Amino acid sequence: MSAGKAVTKETLEVVKSFNLEGLFKTRGAGASEVTLLHNIKEGKGAEQREWLEAVINTDWELSLWGSEEIHFLRACTINNDTQFLFCSNFDGTPDTYLADFLVHSPEFLDQVWGRCEGYPEGGARDFKGFMEFIVSGYVPCQAFFAAYPDATVKQVWRALDWEKKTRDFQRELARPTPSRTLEESSKQRAA
Amino acid sequence: MDASVTDRTLTGEDIVGNLDEIQGNIIKPYTYAQQRGLFFRIDNGAAGRQWLDHVSARVTPATPWPDAKRPQSAMNVGISFFGLRALELSADALSGFPGVFQAGAVGRAERNGDVGERSPDTWQDGFGSEGIHVAVFVFSDDVALIDAESDWLREAAERVGGVTEMAAHDGRGFEDGVEHFGYRDGLTDVPIEGTEEIYPQTPGAGTRQPDGTWAPLKPGEFLLGYENESGSEPPAPEPRELAVNGTFIVYRKIYQDVAAFRRFLAQAAECVYGSSNEDDQERMAAKFMGRWRSGCPLMHAPDEDRPELADDPDKCNNFGYSDDPDGMICPRGAHIRRMNPRDALDGTATVVRRHRLIRRGLEYGPKLPDGVLEDDGRDRGIASYLVCANIKDQFEFVWQEWVNKGDFAGLPMGEQDPIIGPASAEGQMTLPGEPMPFLFDFKRFITTRCGEYFFMPSLTALKGIAAQKY
Structure with missing residues (x-):
């Protein structure tokens, strides 16, 4: 995140305690990945898909553009709208990536994952609950290629x-x- | 046709046995001095089929001529998707044709860069609609014979009714073999496996092999029902008899703005070499093409023209670009390096041998006299057809990726073919090693007058279409 509130030491410590760097792959300063798969709450699949379709070129893209750290991001409902797949490629480490989002855009995170099973009632402002939810959807990535791993x-x-x-x-x-x-x-x- | 050969994928070994089925001017060029493309619309399916049946009896196959004695004239036929529909081919047969062919040149115009001044709205003679159904190409050295054949076609159409002539496009080869922009033309053809004996070609026309020799292309790049360079068959309609030994042609009539080209050549030489004297203009022209205007390849003569090499069968086409990866000798964006990158893309994901085209065509309109830099208002250019078994992977790929972009060769994305490119605002040319190694502000030198995609069936399939067999 480029501007606004600074990531507090406290937030970063909560995030770090989940050892994300041991989970997700990093190939260089400009190449880390996060792959997550969560089940969508029953009856919410179509809503999730329609929200994703509608969000193109709106707040979502502006928010990501403003992050100045994300190279590519894909978000899709799969398996007949029953699951939500989220794949992101970004600069830096998964810790700072998520800590940034947690501090600057909790409402955005609530919109992205709020229709998924296990999402904390307190939303993304419940840092610990949110991180537990994120890790529950961890998808191990066996192969991760970056053509220019050090270019942010x-x-x-x-x-x-x-x-x-x-x-x-x-x-x-x-x-x-x-x-x-x-x-x-x-x-x-x-x- | 031997029924057994239609059941399996054919190879180069089958071609000679099928020459009486394949239309002429595909495998081997006729080299007649004159051609006329006559374009017809079918308004009545039954009448159209009756007319096509007459015409099919006159179609010239690829069979070698006895004692190599060329007949006085030749005739070939292509049918657009809209023509096949007007001739009432069955829905099943129609739906089996590749989608790109079904869309036709109008449907694919935007992708092919036929927009703005080149868009189908501006096309002549009923092209630019779905109204061009059958193309009949007549060839001869004698215009009177072409006139006689044209009259025969028109009279036959009048007799059956329901067949309307939309246009007649004449072309002829200049005696010196030099096209409107001043380049010697017709130096390269594409060799097809299995045709070496009937059409021996010079080294360098096919695909470079690891041992440095050149191999011909698999027939399936240019004929339906045959094995192609990926070991399969090109997409084709059913039944098999309709497709096998046929192919697709992309007809394009292209206006050449010779005065604009000459003015830009002088300006470009001025920018790059600091002078627009004749030598520097010739050098500039060679960098645009990848050959000196004599036809001599830059790769064999980097510093000065050696016209004798254009006539040397061991040199004219026998070169690659692997020794010139940066384009110091032949720029990576030069026209012939785009149309056939030879070995320049080895080691990349692009397989050059899947994107080759056979070009058959002649010039139209008078030459602009030497030295004239102002347009005389006369229409001139080239009326040609490109032969390919897969319009999307061959014609459209080459046009969209190699002519209109630079990325494939590691050039700026906006770098385009200097001669036939669309000359958009980002247009430029990279000229490594030259006094000024980059050139901008290209003008558009060619404009699509009209175009259409045609199916060129085998002789059996042509008669079958006329008999409403499919």
């Missing part, structure tokens, strides 16, 4: 910005100067 989201954005600036500079360099019109050039040749 911010680095990728910066590199793309540099590419654009370089191209603009190249374009300026490659432009024929006004003095070198075709006519001028043929005069030079004649001389």
Whole structure:
């Protein structure tokens, strides 16, 4: 999370006590994964699917965009809307990733997982209860590939910005100067 | 047709035995100097089938001519999906055709970059709708014979009624073999396994093998019912008799803005070499194409043109790009390196031999006189068809990924084919090793006048369609 409240030592300690780093895979500064599978409460499957469909390009994406840490995220209802699969690839460690979310967007987490079985009554503000819920849906990831494991989201954005600036500079360099019109050039040749 | 061969996947060994079934000008080009594409709409299925039955008797197969003596004219036929529907092919048979073919050139226009000034709304002669049903291509060295064949087709159509001529597109090869932009054309063809004896080709036209030799392409890349480069058959309709020995063609009539190309060439030479003198323009033209305008490949002559190499069968096509991974000699975005990257993509996920095209076509319109830099308002370009067994994996893939993008070759995403690309705002060309190694502000030099996807059936299938057998 880029701005707002700082992650407190207390929150981070609660998260760390669940030893997430021993569970989820990390390939570098720019490549960690979280894969979670939870059962959806009976009768809530269609609602969960429709909420996911509606959330595209709205608060969800804005919230993720603002996180500046998430490379890719997939969230889908599967098995005839009975289960909820959540896969995320992000920078840093799973500890800081979840601690960030817990502090900055508890309401968002409540919306994402609130229709799942076992979600704590106190929601994401119940840090310990939320972490127990998260770990209950842990899916071991056997193979995790990252093409650029050390490039963080911010680095990728910066590199793309540099590419654009370089191209603009190249374009300026490659432009024929006004003095070198075709006519001028043929005069030079004649001389 | 031998019924037994239609039950199994055919291979190169079967081709020679099936030449009387395969339409001509697919495996081997005719090399006639003149061609005419006549395009018809079928308004009455029964009449249309009767007319097609007449026409099918005149269709030229791929059978070698006795004593290599070319007949005075040849005729070939393709039918669009809308044409097959108008000829009342059964719903089962129709539904078996690949979806891309069913959508037709109009349905696929956006994906193929036929948008804006190239969009189907602007297409001529009833193209751009579902109204082009049957294409009959007539070839000869003598225009009078083409006229006679055209009249015969029209009279036959008039006799049955319900068949309307929509357009006639003429093309002819220039005597010097040089196309409108000034490049020598027709230097490369695609060799097909099993046809080596009837159509021997120069080294370099097929696929590079690990030992450095070149292998022909599997027939299934260009003929239905045959094994392709992935060891299976291309998608095809049922029954098998309808598909086998047939293929698909992508017809495109393309306008070439020669004056704009010449002006840009001078500007580009000025940008890259600091001069637009003739030598630098020729060098620039070679970097765009990957060949000097004489046809001599850059890979054999990086620094200056050696026109004799274009006529040397051991050199004209015999090269790869593995020694030039960065494109210092032949830019990675040069036209011929895009249309056939040869060994340049070895080690990547892209299998070049699954994306090859056979091009058959001729120029139309008068040449713009040498040195003229202003457009004379005359229509000119190329009217050609591309042969492929799988329109989606071959024609559309090449157009969408290799012509319109740069990513496949490790170039900027927006880098496009310098000659036939869409020249969007991001368009550029990377020219490593040149005094100015990048070039921008490409203009659009070609415009799609019209196009359609046609099924080119075997002779048996053509008669079967006319007899409403499928």
